[in-house]
Amino acid sequence: MHPHFRTLLAAVLLVLSACTSSDVKDLNDQAEPVEDISIAHVNDQIDNQSYSNCEEVYSTHLSMELTVNFDEKKLIGFVKHDIENITGTTTMIFDVNQLSIDKVVLDDNEPTQFVIGNYDDVKGSPMEVTVKPETKSVTIYYSTQPNSKALQWLAPQQTAGKKFPYLFTQGEAVLTRTWIPCQDTPQNRITYDATLQVPSNLLALMAADNNPTEKNTEGKYAYTMDIPIPTYLIALAVGDLEFQATGERTGVYASPVLLEAATYEFAEVEEMIKVTESLYGDYQWGRYDILVLPTSFPYGGMENPKLTFATPTIITGDRSLVSLIAHELAHSWSGNLVTNATWDDFWLNEGFTVYIENRIMEAIHGKEHADMLFSIEYEELEIENEEILAGEFPGDSKLKLELEGRDPDDGMTTIAYIKGALFLKTLEDLVGRAKFDPFVKSYFADHQFQTLTTEAFILYLNDKLLTPNELTFNTDEWIYGEGIPVNSVKITSDRFDRVEEKDKLIPGMESTDMLGLSQSIWSTQEWMHFVRQIPKETTLNEFEMLEDDFSFSQSGNAEIQAEWFIRSIKQERIDPIKKEMEEFLIRVGRRKFLEPIYEELMKSEEGFAFATEVYAKARPNYHSISYQTIDEILGWEVEKG
Ligand SMILES: [Zn+2]
Secondary structure (H helix, E strand, C coil): CCHHHHHHHHHHHHCCCCCCCHHHHHHHHHHCCCCCHHHHCHHHHCCCCCCCCCCCEEEEEEEEEEEEECCCCEEEEEEEEEEEECCCCCEEEEEECCCEEEEEEECCCEECCEEECCCECCCEEEEEEECCCCCCEEEEEEECCCCCCCEEEECHHHCCCCCCCEEEECCCCCCHHHCCCECCCCCCEEEEEEEEECCCCCEEEECCECCCCCCCCCCEEEEEEEEEEEHHHCCEEEECCEEEECCCCEEEEECCCCHHHHHHHCCCHHHHHHHHHHHHCCCCCCCEEEEECCCCCCCCEECCCCEEEECHHHCCCCCCCCHHHHHHHHCCCECCCEEECCHHHHHHHHHHHHHHHHHHHHHHHCHHHHHHHHHHHHHHHHHHHHHHHHCCCHHHHCCCCCCCCCCHHHHCCHHHHHHHHHHHHHHHHHHCHHHHHHHHHHHHHHHCCEEECHHHHHHHHHHHHHCCCCCCCCHHHHHHCCCCCCCCCCCCCHHHHHHHHHHCCCCCCCCHHHHCCCCCCCCHHHHHHHHHCCCCCCCHHHHHHHHHHHCHHHCCCHHHHHHHHHHHHHCCCCHHHHHHHHHHHHHCCCHHHHHHHHHHHCCCHHHHHHHHHHHHHHHHHCCHHHHHHHHHHHCCCCCCC
């Protein structure tokens, strides 16, 4: 730490966009003499996934001017960083990943030197720019590469409308540096503005204010984001999009062919916002719009502020998968308002978000429904937890991760999400909602627009909840221990118990009439559970009966299709579903579906041959986040460009 740093600390804390976690700085200043669990982990606050030296000099605001060139699959332009040099350093380090840097200038066009260091597959390269202590801004002229990892360029036939190309970005965790040279660490919050030039037949949107609701003839759009955010939340999408309002502050953007269905599906959003506000304080981001992405979008959703990105695979016509929207909305508090300081603290973003998502669903649809939703996820946690414990990195089953030298993507498991939420549910169970809800609300209020380490959270938990109530809790075991502690609350679902009664009737059935399911109206989750629980002793003939009567392979619902494919492969029933699986694997790029299907296929020779054949066709339709995972599963060799 630079000697000047501490005296300047107070000034830094005054601005919301402080470079590193203020709590961590406080902790550092008083840490040495105290014997405390937090001390042992204090060094974890370093963001190993970024080269930036934002503890010396940091960006406060970005101004971007970019042209979106679909022919060359490039963004071309510049980004100007307003900077705060707190130590008077003469080097400012940015994160870049396979960007072509043309030139760098300071302030009013004053040329300066820059050096791009060694390339790392995950982190990219450090770009060291020579600055002066008095420098106020650094402007970087650059263009992206056609294969920049954050960007997916889609041909018209890969979109819902099939007429126009599409571009979207996915920044989390460390991919923003593949399209914007920046200090790409969640510890630095920035505001930004942007001007985009796109083909005039397309609409361009950003996670910002001033999103257009109609195309203009010049194809030129301008945006501002006045609320300081971490760089992983900067997002852009360009396509043939239309807008439909769903409330005063809510709306949906989608391809014209999907707009009506999407508007119907997401009609509950305003109610979700009100529920969350009543629990955790005001929604602070102004608008909440949802953008429906093409099927190749690698995630279910991404909580880009003011503009959630969502997969179209949740549009089922019956609003049965909208808990995903509750999840992305919940990030407006956990993640976007209070942000993990490093990717090792990822559970602070996702564990809280899954917990809140479930509270929103309970408030709107009742406890039975919420328990069913959580049970589906708990089943997934149990399986993945066992796999992690038996694998190369059993430590990945801890909430606090140690991912130095690895891809932060490795930490995006159900541990952060579901074990994280279970930890909070168990705490809630201990103290009761009358105390727990105000605690979570003040946690957000006290840390809003800041970043937080796990250790700072533990101090806060002890200080505000456990100690005042004279309670002890095995916090350390939950956070620094492997697996799921025995005191975890058990979430069960009565509705799933009834589903399992039907499953038991399958072996030996003469027809599916015996299940008495024809009149039954089940939710997506009940059908998923039904398929998951089909008994091992079920014969191929009985599988065919189920397929004939329920058409799982051709279900328009991707969740049910995926469950059916996985359960069928487990039963060595690959041949009858090859056609439908191939269509699915080529069309859908959501990693959550792809990963278990490919993994299951890899377990047999027939499956491996099929997976390899399909993947050659499907891979060009996947975003880098998905194909990197599947490359690994299949041992796919890619020629490095
Ligand atoms: Zn999330």
